[in-house]
Amino acid sequence: MKLQLRGITKRFGSLVANDRIDLTVEQGEIHCLLGENGAGKSTLMNVIYGLLQPDDGEILVDGKRITCNNPADAMAVGIGMVHQHFMLVPVFTVAENVMLGAEQTYGPGFLDVDAARHRVREISERYGFHVDPDAIVENLPVGVQQRVEIIKALVRDAHVLILDEPTAVLTPQETDELIEIMRQLKANGTSIVFITHKLREVRAIADRITVIRLGKVVGEPDVSASESELASLMVGRAVTLAVAKDPPDVGDVVVDVRGMTVVDERDHVVVDDVSFDVKSGEILAVAGVQGNGQTELTEAIMGLQQRATGSVLLHGVELLGKSVRSVLRAGVGFVPEDRRVDGLVGDFTVAENLVLDRHDEPPFASGPMLKPAVVRRSAKDRIAEFDIRAGSGATLAKTLSGGNQQKVVIARELSRPLRALVAAQPTRGLDVGSIEFVHRRLIAERDKGTAVLIVSTELDEVSALADRVLVMYRGTVVGIVPGDTDRDVLGLMMAGVPPEEAAERARQHHTLVEGLATGQDGRE
Amino acid sequence: MSENSSNELTIGQRFFRELTTGGTALTLLSILLAMLIGGVLIVVSDPDVQETAAYFLSRPTDTLLAIWESASSAYAAMFAGSVIDFEAASFGESLIPLADTLTYATPLIGAGLAVALAFRAGLLNIGAQGQILIGATLAGLVGFGMDLPPVVHLGFAVLAGFIGGAIWGGIAGLIKAKTGAHEVIVTIMLNHIAALLLAYLLTTQLFRRKGQAAPISPFVADSAALPRFFADSRLNLGLFVMLLAAVYSWWLLSRSTMGFRFKAVGHNPHAATTAGISVGRSYTAVMFIGGGLAGIAGASQVLGTESYLSTSIAGELGFDAITVALLGRSSPIGTVAASLLFGALRAGAVTMQAQTGTPIDIVLVVQSLIVLFIAAPPLVRAVFRLKVRAASPMAAEVGGKV
Numbered sequence: 001m002k003l004q005l006r007g008i009t010k011r012f013g014s015l016v017a018n019d020r021i022d023l024t025v026e027q028g029e030i031h032c033l034l035g036e037n038g039a040g041k042s043t044l045m046n047v048i049y050g051l052l053q054p055d056d057g058e059i060l061v062d063g064k065r066i067t068c069n070n071p072a073d074a075m076a077v078g079i080g081m082v083h084q085h086f087m088l089v090p091v092f093t094v095a096e097n098v099m100l101g102a103e104q105t106y107g108p109g110f111l112d113v114d115a116a117r118h119r120v121r122e123i124s125e126r127y128g129f130h131v132d133p134d135a136i137v138e139n140l141p142v143g144v145q146q147r148v149e150i151i152k153a154l155v156r157d158a159h160v161l162i163l164d165e166p167t168a169v170l171t172p173q174e175t176d177e178l179i180e181i182m183r184q185l186k187a188n189g190t191s192i193v194f195i196t197h198k199l200r201e202v203r204a205i206a207d208r209i210t211v212i213r214l215g216k217v218v219g220e221p222d223v224s225a226s227e228s229e230l231a232s233l234m235v236g237r238a239v240t241l242a243v244a245k246d247p248p249d250v251g252d253v254v255v256d257v258r259g260m261t262v263v264d265e266r267d268h269v270v271v272d273d274v275s276f277d278v279k280s281g282e283i284l285a286v287a288g289v290q291g292n293g294q295t296e297l298t299e300a301i302m303g304l305q306q307r308a309t310g311s312v313l314l315h316g317v318e319l320l321g322k323s324v325r326s327v328l329r330a331g332v333g334f335v336p337e338d339r340r341v342d343g344l345v346g347d348f349t350v351a352e353n354l355v356l357d358r359h360d361e362p363p364f365a366s367g368p369m370l371k372p373a374v375v376r377r378s379a380k381d382r383i384a385e386f387d388i389r390a391g392s393g394a395t396l397a398k399t400l401s402g403g404n405q406q407k408v409v410i411a412r413e414l415s416r417p418l419r420a421l422v423a424a425q426p427t428r429g430l431d432v433g434s435i436e437f438v439h440r441r442l443i444a445e446r447d448k449g450t451a452v453l454i455v456s457t458e459l460d461e462v463s464a465l466a467d468r469v470l471v472m473y474r475g476t477v478v479g480i481v482p483g484d485t486d487r488d489v490l491g492l493m494m495a496g497v498p499p500e501e502a503a504e505r506a507r508q509h510h511t512l513v514e515g516l517a518t519g520q521d522g523r524e
Numbered sequence: 525m526s527e528n529s530s531n532e533l534t535i536g537q538r539f540f541r542e543l544t545t546g547g548t549a550l551t552l553l554s555i556l557l558a559m560l561i562g563g564v565l566i567v568v569s570d571p572d573v574q575e576t577a578a579y580f581l582s583r584p585t586d587t588l589l590a591i592w593e594s595a596s597s598a599y600a601a602m603f604a605g606s607v608i609d610f611e612a613a614s615f616g617e618s619l620i621p622l623a624d625t626l627t628y629a630t631p632l633i634g635a636g637l638a639v640a641l642a643f644r645a646g647l648l649n650i651g652a653q654g655q656i657l658i659g660a661t662l663a664g665l666v667g668f669g670m671d672l673p674p675v676v677h678l679g680f681a682v683l684a685g686f687i688g689g690a691i692w693g694g695i696a697g698l699i700k701a702k703t704g705a706h707e708v709i710v711t712i713m714l715n716h717i718a719a720l721l722l723a724y725l726l727t728t729q730l731f732r733r734k735g736q737a738a739p740i741s742p743f744v745a746d747s748a749a750l751p752r753f754f755a756d757s758r759l760n761l762g763l764f765v766m767l768l769a770a771v772y773s774w775w776l777l778s779r780s781t782m783g784f785r786f787k788a789v790g791h792n793p794h795a796a797t798t799a800g801i802s803v804g805r806s807y808t809a810v811m812f813i814g815g816g817l818a819g820i821a822g823a824s825q826v827l828g829t830e831s832y833l834s835t836s837i838a839g840e841l842g843f844d845a846i847t848v849a850l851l852g853r854s855s856p857i858g859t860v861a862a863s864l865l866f867g868a869l870r871a872g873a874v875t876m877q878a879q880t881g882t883p884i885d886i887v888l889v890v891q892s893l894i895v896l897f898i899a900a901p902p903l904v905r906a907v908f909r910l911k912v913r914a915a916s917p918m919a920a921e922v923g924g925k926v
Contacts, residue, residue: 304798325800334798342798347791356788357799360781368780 001078001159001191002027003048007057010043017043019215020057025160030182030192032202035212036234036431041195044212045162048193049081050074061160080153081162084169086145090138095120097137098152116155123151127184142291143174150181154190161185162193167201171289172459172491179205197234197432199227231432243439246447248467251280254451255301255420260310260320262296262475270296271308272475278420278451283442285466285483286455289494293475294455295337298424301453302334303327314419328357333413337424337455339402343409346398350390351379353397354412386411387437403434410441421445424455439464459487471499551851553904554897555865562890563595566882570594598882605875606868616754621871623757627829629867630759631656633766634821635845636852636859637773638693638814642707643854644777645810646790651696651711652818653842654718655689659819661722662688664826664833667744669730677747678827682765685823686816692718693815694808701804707811715842723835731833741833750828762824769817773856776813786810818845847895866891 003025010018017040025031035041046052048059050068058065061077068074071081088097099116106112120133129147137145146166153161163182167175182192182205196202202209203223211219211233219233255278262271271293278284286294300308303324312319319327328334336342344353355364355375363374379393388407390400397405406426413421423442427435442465446452456462462469466483471493479499481489488506493499567573573594576586604610606625612618635652642649663685672680696710725731726739733742750760777783788796789806797803825837848866852858873887897904 302798323800323802324797325802328800336798341792342794345788345792345795348788352784356795356801359784365781368782370779370781370784372779 002060002062003079003160003191003193004060004063005044005048005057006060008044008047008054008059009056010040010047010052011055016215018047018054021212021215021217023210023217025191025193026208027159027191028186028189029207030186030194030205032206032209033193033195033212034197034199034202034209034230034234036197036433039212039234040215041212042164043215045081045164045193045195048074048079049162075156075158078157078159079162080156080158080160082146082149082153082164082166084165086149088137088145088148091136093134093136094131094140094148094151095133097148098133098155102156119155120151123154127181127188129181141174142169142289143171143177146170146178147181150185158190160191160193162195164195165197166194167196167198169290171494172487173495175201199230202230203227234432243436243443243464245443245465248282248446249449250282250467251449253277254280254315255453256311256313256316257301258311258313260297260300260308260312262293262300262305262309263307264296270475271300273310274472274475274477275310276470276477276480278453280449280451281446282467283446283452283454283465283483284468284470284480285462286453286470286472287459287462287466287490287494288457288472290457292472292494294457294472295424297472298334298337298422298453298455301327301422302332325357331417331419333416333418333421333423333450335406335409335413335421335423335426337428339405339409340398344397344405346396348397349379349394350383350388350397350400350408351375351393353408354379354382354393354415356412358416382411382415385415386441403430406430406434406438410438414441414445418445418450420451420453422453422455425457426454427456427458427461435461459490462490463487548853550901550904551853551898553908554894557897557904557907558890558893559599561893562886563599565886565889566598567591567594569883569886594880598876598880598886601876601879601882602869602872604872604879606872617756620754620756621875623754623759624871624874625864625867626763627757627759627867628870629863630763630766630829631821631825631841632844632848632863632866633860634769634824635818635841636848636863637769637856638689638818638821639845639849640852640854640856640859641773641776641786641810641814641817643849644783644790645786645806646793647697647700647707647807647810649693649696649711649811649814650708650846651693651714651815651842652821652845653838654711654715655692655815655818656822656825656838656841657715657718657722658692658822659685659689659816660822660826660833660837661725662819663823664741664744664837665731667748667827668742668832670748671745672747674747677745678750681744681748681827682820682823685819685827687819689819689822690812690816693818694812696815697808697811700811701807707807719835722833722837726833726835733832739835743832744827748827749831750824752828758829760824760828762828765820765824767860769820770856770860773817773859777856782806782809818842844891847891850895850898 005021005023008018008021009016021044033041043052047054050070050073053069059068060066066077089100092100095113095116098120099113104112104115117133120131123129124131129151131144131147131151137148140148150161166178170178182194185192194205206223209221209223210217211221211230213234221230221233257277258275260271260274261269264270274297276284286297288294296305299305301312301319303319303322303326308320310320314330314332317330319330340346345356352375355378358364359370364371364378376393382388383390383393386407388411389404397408400408410426426442427438430438442452442454454465468480468483469485469490470480471478471490473494473496478493478496481499486506489499489502492502492505497505570590573587573590576590580587605621607622609618609621612620635656638652638655639649663681666681666684670677692714696707696714699705699710700707723739726741731741733740750762752758752760777787785796785801785806788799788801789803793803821841822838826833830837844866848862849859851862851865852860869887869891873884876882877884
């Protein structure tokens with residue numbers, strides 16, 4: 001099936017999210033849609049999938065004009081979509097999830113689960129998905145859940161499959177598996193629209209590339225284009241993906257974590273006897289696939305986890321068991337993983353958010369009185385210093401873009417004297433420009449002698465920042481290795497392979513994505 | 525996925541958000557719409573209209589005249605009963621209705637603030653009723669059970685009212701903070717306990733008026749009474765105490781570090797926790813302070829308006845307080861304005877019933893409709909064909925992605 005977009009325009013008020021976009025997806029082609037966050041990729045896909053109506057332009061399927069008023073219409077013409085956040089019912093089985101919304105019945109309305117089960121098994125076998133139709137979705141790894149989403153689309157006869165940032169939640173190995181699946185789908189004649197901002201993957205799989213910036217198609221580079229070419233098309237200027245940094249000037253141990261164990265509400269051990277230290281003037285990056293205990297580890301250090309045991313020493317003083325406030329006061333800065341949930345109060349102004357953890361200290365308060373004028377003035381300085389595009393300090397935080405929201409959080413944490421900084425996923429979901437800015441600030445903080453602990457699931461980020469890398473897998477430390485460790489080794493360690501074995505295996509078999517990228521480190 | 529679900533709001537949070545971010549215009553239109561529907565109800569329940577409607581086809585003007593007569597006289601009576609009565613004998617007397625309005629509004633302000641403050645910290649305080657009752661009980665006890673010099677006695681009695689309400693609210697806040705029990709359930713239960721506690725106390729030696737079979741307390745001592753302004757009205761100094769409470773609430777919310785914490789906790793308890801703000805302590809504090817303001821409302825009832833304790837000292841105040849806070853969009857000034865409106869509706873309803881025979885319950889219907897419309901903004905927007913302000917799509921998209 002061939003999908004064509006002609007002059008698709010979508011406006012929201014005065015903002016043009018999609019400006020006369022033309023896009024052609026041929027049968028059996030993997031078409032990469034590349035662009036920064038906010039470039040209009042999701043809007044465009046939502047238009048195709050019937051979630052939004054275009055103000056202008058037309059969508060053609062095999063040359064016939066179609067109108068999709070809702071996703072059901074889109075599915076009817078053979079367009080399927082796998083969202084970044086899965087639309088699955090966690091407590092249902094795979095088969096139940098697949099049949100949801102298109103339930104077959106027999107007799108007086110009995111659900112025909114067997115038919116669905118059969119369909120899942122059939123598709124699973126055809127494409128080598130290895131998905132058990134009777135497994136409960138919440139028990140499945142993220143990568144398998146994603147395959148369930150793909151099966152859902154295929155069951156509904158999708159001939160064009162839209163994958164919205166599918167690799168964001170996957171390990172490098174799972175990404176390889178997904179790429180393999182995409183190839184098989186393609187071989188069966190399914191067209192794929194692959195949305196991403198990871199250049200490496202684009203180069204590994206794309207048959208055709210369309211780059212979108214600020215709602216417009218800015219280029220259709222050849223698949224042989226280099227990563228830096230693609231990156232500069234995306235952001236509109238040449239970017240250095242690697243941040244310049246000097247060798248670390250490592251000092252004494254600042255943060256010393258010993259035997260940290262965290263148990264969650266369901267009595268699962270999520271952090272299992274973790275020990276490490278972070279020294280003054282170095283960046284220790286905690287790498288690992290999301291959900292392997294990193295979040296809980298940072299929360300435990302900050303005093304946000306009730307059921308943590310072990311020891312966290314800051315210059316020899318015990319922090320574990322203290323309140324969040326005491327930990328912050330002791331000179332630990334914290335950039336939480338989810339800025340919208342934990343980092344910012346969306347309905348507060350930027351100025352208020354900038355003093356969220358210091359609102360009751362001088363100079364922002366005297367006694368019980370808040371000093372709004374001082375808060376405002378200080379916000380003005382921070383906004384200038386950290387290049388926060390916010391109009392003014394009186395702007396509500398929730399109206400800012402993700403990058404600017406993150407700058408607010410970073411500005412808040414870095415504008416007081418710190419001994420240690422804990423930053424979880426400091427650049428998640430940010431555009432290239434913001435990532436660069438955040439990275440530079442983090443390195444600057446390191447160079448001031450702060451002990452910096454960064455949690456990241458992005459190997460690029462780990463490689464760019466870390467002086468040492470700690471890899472976590474299922475709550476345990478797989479190993480602590482130097483910052484320049486090969487990406488393949490890190491990738492294998494993230495899957496639980498011990499460092500020595502990982503190094504051995506990486507020598508024998510380079511991962512697909514890496515193998516196709518130019519050179520050992522194709523970033524420059 | 526967990527990441528997804530954490531972004532979705534519970535009904536309570538959505539309601540809270542709509543409440544605090546909707547426009548003032550919407551509030552005013554809701555009131556207008558409720559009054560219009562109230563007018564329709566007045567008309568159809570009027571026997572004159574029903575009678576003339578029987579021969580509507582032969583003489584339609586009769587019916588239309590009756591309709592106009594019915595609605596306009598009812599609302600005119602309501603106005604006369606709540607603001608100015610032009611037919612009064614003297615200028616002073618013509619203002620009595622306004623004084624009645626203010627009298628009814630007085631306790632509503634304090635109780636409404638109790639609900640509004642809690643709202644701002646993300647709590648639904650259904651317990652103003654209990655807080656008023658306990659406040660009134662303690663204030664009354666000091667008022668009639670102690671013998672103190674004039675000004676000191678009054679001050680002490682009002683303080684007792686504050687403490688009573690604060691403890692009652694604080695208990696709910698503390699239980700919420702320590703155990704996570706839902707404050708709605710806890711405050712409702714505390715309302716029952718407070719009501720039954722007062723009923724019991726009024727049967728004891730300490731509280732019962734000598735030689736009275738009915739469960740009412742002695743009159744409060746003159747030294748503890750809130751002074752009244754006019755001979756013909758029960759309006760008293762309590763009004764100013766309540767306005768002070770509103771000013772204090774405004775200061776608390778917009779100029780104090782504690783109010784900053786309340787709002788942070790109300791908007792996003794996760795971010796507040798991460799920034800080192802104790803959510804539990806904020807819950808307890810806001811319920812303590814809010815309860816205290818409701819307690820002062822109880823004190824003003826017993827020390828000023830009623831002069832003695834009875835089981836009906838709080839009437840339906842605690843529940844009207846919720847409405848008033850809703851209507852006032854949880855802001856102190858809005859709460860004062862909404863209290864005045866409700867005071868006027870209450871005062872006017874009495875006159876309306878006396879003069880035109882329109883049932884007093886119509887006012888209840890109007891009050892309920894106002895709340896209904898405010899809780900369902902799309903309905904009001906649809907009726908008045910208001911445009912929804914378009915949200916920034918950029919923010920929406922980025923927001924959806926992050």
